[in-house]
Amino acid sequence: MPACPRTGTNKGVKAGTVKSNASEEGRDTVPVPGHFIIGLGRGIGGALLFALPMQMTMEMWELGFSMDRWRLVLLLVVALPLLVGIAHKVGFEETFDLKEDLRDAFIAYGLGILTSALVLLLFRLLQPAMPASEILGKIAIQAVPSSIGALLGRSQLESAHQDSGNDDASYGGELLLMAVGALFLNLNMAPTEEMILISYKMTDWHALAVVALSLVLMHGFVYAVSFKGGHEIEPGTPQWHAFIRFTLPGYVIALLISLYALWTFGRLDNVGATPAIMAMIVLAFPGAIGAAAARLIL
Amino acid sequence: MPDDTGSAKPSRKPLGRKAHWLEWATGLVSAALVLTMVGWLAWQAAGEEDGKPELVVQAGTFESTEGGHRIAFTIVNRGQRTAAAVPVTARLYDQDRLVEEREVTLDYVPALSSTSGALLFGTDPGTYRLDIRASGYEDP
Structure with a gap:
């Protein structure tokens, strides 16, 4: 990419511009409480940054009581391995083993529940007269995006974050990052009625055009970002290699996450295959951009 | 560093x-x-040419509820296009005399899909003739 100067990753830039010495000291020693509290603060910030759009979305409040309970349970369970995976890449502390990843994941989950409950209380969406299942449901469904945000808050807001774990990112880690990027944009839009409304307005031809555009945009990001960040793909690798190894799997991840989100939010009940695929393609459009740009936004 | x-x-x-x-x-x-x-x-x-919604309403079970009667229904769209804002109207007739009329509006009935709902009557529908249909739709 001659157009992008090799200035290193954005994380490298962030690390360079504002440098605190806290994390440098904490690298080898047991983290000091002050540092940990700062980490919690960043987690809360990240939870708000990520989840506030959803906390202020009407459909999300309704899902709190209308959503199928088993799907809610499944969502809450599925979130955990995802959080552990994210914690492995970006945690509250530099993590090296599963125990620490689990700890970070649970801290993030806790922060997600706490911030969701506070924000919903603040908006007077939780009231004592409501049945317990409604209150719990409303908090629980918000806690998942909030907890993802709390974990990402570290990489988003921590100025001195050295993503040492990303330098030797594995292929699986790369795909996980794409999944998180897809979720980042996807979850904001998935609960809204507009997703299915757009798919109803489109014809099959429009959907095919959206698929093509999603892939082209994704590949642009993958190609540009990968060479800027200089990870996985060696310079000189043919374009189509990157397309098959990164762009297509990334798009399929965005599609699958979209499908899961739509199903979770009850948008696919009794819906035929073609309308379901159309809605999936619509939602995967922002998801694809999020997945491909994960290196930039995470 | x-x-x-x-x-x-x-x-x-x-x-x-x-x-x-x-x-x-x-x-x-x-x-x-x-x-x-x-x-x-x-x-x-x-x-698909230029598809249109094709709506069919099927009445389901009758149930007595507290202070009324419920008629469940399923509406199927066999067409290639989605229908929006679909009013489902149900009328109870005694011979040709209209006894009671109820209507509910469904946000969407997607193409090749089905949606379900219910209408609530005051009189017991079991003894009357039931006419239930989709009265129209909007293009989304």
Whole structure:
């Protein structure tokens, strides 16, 4: 990419511009409480940054009581391995083993529940007269995006974050990052009625055009970002290699996450295959951009 | 940290290794999935002229509820286009005399899909003739 100067990753830039010495000291020693509290603060910030759009979305409040309970349970369970995976890449502390990843994941989950409950209380969406299942449901469904945000808050807001774990990112880690990027944009839009409304307005031809555009945009990001960040793909690798190894799997991840989100939010009940695929393609459009740009936004 | 400026990041080396076969396998499976999806849509698109919603309402079970009677219904859209704002009207007739009329509006009945709902009556529908139909729709 001659157009992008090799200035290193954005994380490298962030690390360079504002440098605190806290994390440098904490690298080898047991983290000091002050540092940990700062980490919690960043987690809360990240939870708000990520989840506030959803906390202020009407459909999300309704899902709190209308959503199928088993799907809610499944969502809450599925979130955990995802959080552990994210914690492995970006945690509250530099993590090296599963125990620490689990700890970070649970801290993030806790922060997600706490911030969701506070924000919903603040908006007077939780009231004592409501049945317990409604209150719990409303908090629980918000806690998942909030907890993802709390974990990402570290990489988003921590100025001195050295993503040492990303330098030797594995292929699986790369795909996980794409999944998180897809979720980042996807979850904001998935609960809204507009997703299915757009798919109803489109014809099959429009959907095919959206698929093509999603892939082209994704590949642009993958190609540009990968060479800027200089990870996985060696310079000189043919374009189509990157397309098959990164762009297509990334798009399929965005599609699958979209499908899961739509199903979770009850948008696919009794819906035929073609309308379901159309809605999936619509939602995967922002998801694809999020997945491909994960290196930039995470 | 020798490289503290962040302006250059030589440490992020491009891992001089060949792609693992698993990466190609993942890529090829993904390609197959995307191609299948595109093929399916193209096939649908080619077959579909300018589709219209085709709505059929089927009355379900009658149930007595507290202070009334419930008629469940399922509305099926067999057409290729989605219908929006669909009013489902149910009337109870005693011979030709209208006894009671109830209506509910469904936000969407997607193409080739079904939606369900219920209408609440004051009189017991069991003894009367029931006429239930979709009265119209909007294009979304």
